[in-house]
Amino acid sequence: MAKRRAKFTFPTDLITEPVIFDLGHKFQVVTNIRRADVREDVGWVILELEGEEEEIERGLDWVTSMGVRIDPVSGDVIES
Amino acid sequence: MSYVKGLFCKECGREYPAEPLNVCDFCFGPLEVTYDYDAISSVVSRERIENGPRSMWRYHDFLPAEAENAIDINAGYTPLIKANNLARSLGLDELYLKNDAVNPSFSFKDRVVAVASTKAREFGFDTLACASTGNLAGSVAAHAARAGMRAFVFIPADLERGKILGAAVYGPTLVAVDGSYDDVNRLCSELSDSYNWAFVNINMRPYYAEGSKSLGFEVAEQLGWRAPDNCIVPGASGSLFTKIWKGLNEFSSAGLIGDVNTRMFICQAEGCAPIVTAHKAGDFAIRPVKPNTIAKSLAIGNPADGYFALRVLEATGGSGCAVPEEEVAEGIKDLAEMEGIFTEPAGGVVVASLKRLARSGQIKPWETTVAFITGNGYKTQEVVEDTVRPVLIKPTFAAFEEALSVRP
Numbered sequence: 001m002a003k004r005r006a007k008f009t010f011p012t013d014l015i016t017e018p019v020i021f022d023l024g025h026k027f028q029v030v031t032n033i034r035r036a037d038v039r040e041d042v043g044w045v046i047l048e049l050e051g052e053e054e055e056i057e058r059g060l061d062w063v064t065s066m067g068v069r070i071d072p073v074s075g076d077v078i079e080s
Numbered sequence: 081m082s083y084v085k086g087l088f089c090k091e092c093g094r095e096y097p098a099e100p101l102n103v104c105d106f107c108f109g110p111l112e113v114t115y116d117y118d119a120i121s122s123v124v125s126r127e128r129i130e131n132g133p134r135s136m137w138r139y140h141d142f143l144p145a146e147a148e149n150a151i152d153i154n155a156g157y158t159p160l161i162k163a164n165n166l167a168r169s170l171g172l173d174e175l176y177l178k179n180d181a182v183n184p185s186f187s188f189k190d191r192v193v194a195v196a197s198t199k200a201r202e203f204g205f206d207t208l209a210c211a212s213t214g215n216l217a218g219s220v221a222a223h224a225a226r227a228g229m230r231a232f233v234f235i236p237a238d239l240e241r242g243k244i245l246g247a248a249v250y251g252p253t254l255v256a257v258d259g260s261y262d263d264v265n266r267l268c269s270e271l272s273d274s275y276n277w278a279f280v281n282i283n284m285r286p287y288y289a290e291g292s293k294s295l296g297f298e299v300a301e302q303l304g305w306r307a308p309d310n311c312i313v314p315g316a317s318g319s320l321f322t323k324i325w326k327g328l329n330e331f332s333s334a335g336l337i338g339d340v341n342t343r344m345f346i347c348q349a350e351g352c353a354p355i356v357t358a359h360k361a362g363d364f365a366i367r368p369v370k371p372n373t374i375a376k377s378l379a380i381g382n383p384a385d386g387y388f389a390l391r392v393l394e395a396t397g398g399s400g401c402a403v404p405e406e407e408v409a410e411g412i413k414d415l416a417e418m419e420g421i422f423t424e425p426a427g428g429v430v431v432a433s434l435k436r437l438a439r440s441g442q443i444k445p446w447e448t449t450v451a452f453i454t455g456n457g458y459k460t461q462e463v464v465e466d467t468v469r470p471v472l473i474k475p476t477f478a479a480f481e482e483a484l485s486v487r488p
Contacts, residue, residue, distance in 0.1 A: 004270075005108055007382075009368055034108045035091065042367055046108050069368055071262075072269035073108045075317060075384025077282050078211040078234075078261055079189075080377030080426075080455075 002053040006060070009069040010043040019066055020045065027059035028052065046073050083120050084144045087111040087286055090388065098144070100203050100278065102285040110384065111286045113144045121334045126305060129336075133157075136191050136294040142330055143294070144287045145198040151227040155183050155190035156294050160302035160450070165418040166431070170438040176308070176450045177415075178299055181423055185222045185246070186456035187215035187377075188295065188320065193280055196288035197223040200278030206230060207277040211268040213239055215377055215455055217247035220280055225250045232277065234268055236261055246459060261371075289385075292320045296327025299450050300337050307332070307340045309447035312434050314426040314454055315346040315355050315400070316380045318389030324452070325392050344398040345442075346389055347433035349373040349408055349425070355386045356400030364390050374408055374463055375425035377455055399442060401433035408432060409464050412457060422457030430454075 010019070015038065024031050029051040036045040049056050064070055087096040091109025102111055124141045132138030136156025140147035159179045167175035183190040193216070197208055208224045209232040210216050217233045224231035231252035235244055236259070248254055257264045272282040280288050300307055307328045313321045321344060328340045348356045351373025354366050366386035371379035383389070393400060403411070411428035414435075415421050423431075430451050437443045457464070473479040 005103070034106070037365055039365065042365055044365070048108075070266075071368060071382045072265055074103055074110065074269065074282060074285065075386075076261075076265055076380045076382045077268050077272075077279070078213065078236075078264050079216045079281060079316065079380065080212065080214040 001050055002056060004049045004056050005073045006047060007071045007073050008045045011067055012041045014067055015043050019063060019068060023059050023063055028055045029059045082144060082146050083116045085114045085116050088114050100283045102283055113286050113290055117333060124334050126336060136194060139294050139297045143195055144290050145195050145202060151197045151223050153184040153222055153226050155194045158182050160299060163419050170435060171445055172438055172449060173445050174448045178450055178452045179421055180454050181456040185218040186459060188454040189215045189219040191294050192288045192291035193219040193223050195291035196280040196284040197227060199287040200284055201227060205278040209277045209279045210281060211264050213376060214243050214459060221247045221250035221252040224252060234264055236264055289319045289323055292323035293327035296324040297331060300328055300331050305337050307337055307342045308450040310343050310345060310443045310449040312345045312347060312430055312451040314378055314430050315348045316378045317383045318355055318385035321346050321389045322385055322392050342396060344392050344396040345437060346400045347429050348378055348402050349375040349429050350402045350404050352379045352381060353402035354381060355383055355389050356402040359390055359393050359400040374405055375429050377424060377426045378429060401436055403429055403432040412464055413467060421453060423453045424455035424457050424460045425463055426455050427453040
């Protein structure tokens with residue numbers, strides 16, 4: 001089993017959607033929220049995903065396709 | 081000796097030993113170095129610093145690595161220049177430029193990589209790594225060469241060759257990743273979990289970031305042991321900005337300078353200004369953006385220290401300034417023509433911001449203002465190449481006089 005840490009940033013139109021719940025149901029991925037800040041117009045959630053590597057990848061691709069931005073929890077690591 | 085006590089989580093406060101860690105296991109918050117400040121205060125003095133090496137290692141008491149074994153390419157102790165011409169054009173009395181473009185690999189990154197690489201060797205790593213599109217790559221490769229360590233530098237495959245020459249010359253393994261910037265970000269985050277390498281700004285990040293404090297230390301010392309009234313700082317991840325302020329406050333707490341009443345101003349280009357945008361909205365939630373700016377060295381859409389930079393803005397009464405893209409090259413030209421310093425676009429952003437802050441009265445003429453120039457213009461000549469217009473003449477005396485009318 002693999003583990004992956006990620007930060008999801010939700011646009012306004014997805015704030016009320018149960019994206020993380022759906023991620024856990026559509027894919028064999030366990031979601032574990034560690035920190036979050038969700039407001040009326042924007043929200044972010046930092047979480048850990050556990051599952052088979054390929055299943056995590058498929059799940060993250062689906063989350064991205066929904067319009068959620070996914071970043072490493074430590075921010076951008078590519079610098080000039 | 082180093083006075084490091086350990087690491088602590090900036091979000092939940094949990095403590096960790098001083099190891100190659102950057103994220104809290106509990107809340108995934110960022111980790112920061114803690115020190116035994118009582119011990120530092122008992123040994124440090126102005127004289128001790130003044131008798132130290134003419135490099136950033138003169139401040140080793142406040143850095144998280146052992147100076148005796150430093151990987152030293154002579155980073156830091158760069159000039160603080162009184163910018164009379166630029167000051168006059170803006171109606172300011174006391175303006176200084178901290179010219180960090182003259183570091184050994186031509187950017188302030190030498191300060192952070194000096195600490196990260198030294199600490200990496202202390203931890204027993206034999207390999208330095210980073211993901212970079214320019215300055216960081218050069219600095220990591222140079223420090224690895226100096227130390228006899230291996231270096232892996234990850235770059236987007238479509239990066240222009242000219243951008244990587246400054247790193248390639250030092251002989252690192254360059255890995256061109258066929259993907260977007262986001263893909264490179266994600267890949268390197270994953271690799272840092274799996275390989276026993278020192279990724280300077282991932283698993284070494286708490287130590288790496290501390291190197292930027294030396295900019296604050298140097299400015300205070302070079303001003304005659306005092307903090308400036310205003311610091312004008314380029315903003316990418318937000319780390320440099322927060323660490324300059326931290327450096328000033330550490331000097332004050334140790335009794336080396338008086339109270340710090342410095343206002344901190346962060347500068348970004350409009351094409352990538354997530355920190356300034358949040359500040360203007362009175363918000364502490366950073367909304368990540370897709371960078372679209374000529375200031376490539378500031379093109380971080382998801383800034384790791386954005387939240388903490390916003391806290392510094394609030395604490396110091398400073399503000400953010402986002403300048404239009406077309407003002408960036410103008411800022412570069414102004415600095416070159418008025419002060420003889422050729423900076424990269426990040427410096428153009430700083431000068432353009434300085435002009436706006438002075439003209440709007442946010443910084444006052446009688447205040448001591450320091451603008452931070454963090455990278456060298458010779459790396460990004462394409463940004464101003466359209467402004468180069470030589471006068472073309474035939475090789476005759478008459479042609480010269482006719483074209484230029486220089487004779488009185």
